[in-house]
Amino acid sequence: MSNMNLTLKIWRQKDAQSKGVMETYEVKDISPDSSFLEMLDVLNENLVSQKQEPIAFDHDCREGICGTCSLYISGRAHGPMRGVTTCQLHMRSFKDGDTIYIEPWRSKAMPVIKDLIVDRSAFDRIQQAGGFISVNTSGNTQDANGIPIPKGDADKAFDAAACIGCGACVATCKNGSAMLFVSAKVSQFALLPQGRVEAAKRVLNMVHQMDKEGFGNCTNTGACEVECPKGISLENIARMNREYLSAKVVSDEKIG
Amino acid sequence: MSYSSIGRKVVMGLTGLFLITFITIHLLINSFSLVGPELFNAGSKFMGTNPVIQTMQYVLALGFIIHIIMGIRLTIQNNAARPIKYVHNDPSANSTFSSRYMIFTGVLVLLFLILHLKDFFVPIKFEHGTFGEDYDLLVRVFSNPLYVFIYVVAFVGLSIHLHHGFQSAFQSLGWNHPKYTPFVKKLGLVFCYVVGIGFSSIALFHYFNSL
Known part of the structure; x- marks a missing residue:
């Protein structure tokens, strides 16, 4: 499997009071072996180098045990795979040229703090x-x-x-x-x-x-x-x- | 009880199961009309005069009202629990159509219920002198193709409602058990088909008979 180019549509929201909006980003040359969060790390590195605000998302252990990562990926909680958290999701689950929607959990009881991070x-x-x-x-x-x-x-x-x-x-x-x-x-x-x-x-x-x-x-x-x-x-x-x-x-x- | 989310689902489940017993009896009486006017009119007379049934009809009305009001209330509350909706959502990946559209199939059945009360319940209960005219009324109403079409659509709606509702009621009451739940789910599936096909085919039978 060769490296992939993807279009990401990501929820950006400055803080709890602001209104959020979906923004479009392109990421290039993503390894299918990288995890979903590593793909977001690559995007954030690019954003930082362009002096833009990186995307805020929750993560901690990155081995599916802490319950910190979230993300509603293309209409599914923790993405398309069953029995895994977002951090255990790998880019091999996607295809070159895919458009991926990334949204925060949406619940009145779990309001968005910033971008993809919610208050649990x-x-x-x-x-x-x-x-x-x-x-x-x-x-x-x-x-x-x-x-x-x-x-x-x-x-x-x-x-x-x-x-x-x-x-x-x-x-x-x-x-x-x-x-x-x-x-x-x-x-x-x-x-x-x-x-x-x-x-x-x-x-x-x-x-x-x-x-x-x-x-x-x-x-x-x-x-x-x-x-x-x-x-x-x-x-x-x-x-x-x-x-x-x-x-x-x-x-x-x-x-x- | 209805002040907690579990209390509300118990009320939904109990009234739902109660309405399921009603619909079963209703289908049984309707099926009498396939045999002939005498049996159907006799069934109609029994339902219209038996003191137990006569008392239960008020309980039934209450069951309908509670089920409907609670269903609408739950839908409003559940909508409020997610004020900002997902831009991209894929619910078909993890749940059945019938479970997601309970309020739509429910409202469809409610609208039909109003029409049905007007066309059958009111004349049978308040206008007919004896029970001898009930079969004729049924034949007359089902000779109208538009009415039969609406009738079949409503029962497809009810069938979809029961596809989720039957087994869901058991889960809500906490009656989930590895030995019995697979049977309850199969029974629910059979029941939703029996109700949908049963009521529709009786209406269609009388329509084609009237041609």
Whole structure:
């Protein structure tokens, strides 16, 4: 595969208050072996050398584990590949002469800060509302592995815990719903004995915070599951619905 | 309950499943008309006089109203959750047509429902003295090709609505299980075809009979 020339249409937005606009850029001689973010690095090097403002985009580990990179690439969260983050996407997934659209996640609850960077602190606040377990660290803390857990439950909890909180589910959902993220965070604890203790309170508080942040309502289109780089299953949303219903109807826990 | 996003989807799912039971009974009664006037009129009389059915019709009306109002409210809220739309979006890569156009198929069915109430419900409930005239009314209405066309379009809409709605209701209520969900999805698929083809073919049968 030879090197490629591409046309990029990229969302540029000065700051949260400004209106954004799509700008067109040309990049030349891009190696098919380079990653998508390396391709943007090349573009930014060119922009800097021309004394232009480089394109702001989020990235950190560049190995698909931190959940920092985002980007809505040609109509898909994290681009056309399944099960990968943007940083794991390579230019071999594109063809010479392609026009690629690059946009930020679009959600009222995740406003654009600059160009392609969005504020995902809504996820942090949802986590703070209940995405934890309370453990007494007095020095007599019991070894978590001392409690026998069925292999199936452990696997499901682990699969849910694979969520990196990147926000692709929100970005791709036609309703801008955060239910896949929240359900993964609810499920990873709800499936384990250590998490059961606070399960009712957790689901009430996390769902309450999710709604408060202005995310949309889930209508079960299933787009989130398809685009999730970590393959978080829709089963988690059904589990959260069950957890929420039983917490609301049966438990005496209240929000707060 | 409807103050949380999960409460709202539970309300949508429950009312949806309730309306599904209604549409099943309705199709059954309609299919009586294929046998003949006596059976259909008898079915019509049963529906029009049975005290349980007579009570349930108010619950049914409430079910429709809640489902419709909640559906519109959800659509408005969901639109507001993304004030700036994508310049380039490819939703067909990750979701079904039916799941993305629920409000459109829903509104189509609502518009048809209004027409349908005017043409069938009002005359049967308030104008006919006995139930002997109901079959004649059905034959008369279905002899109009424009009405039959609108009828078939509406039921294609309902069929698409159910293609997503049936299995979605189960997911919303948390009834997702590796043993049963594949069956529920298949049943939903069969059901949406049965409703779409069932109602349409009955209308077409009476239209071609009237020629």
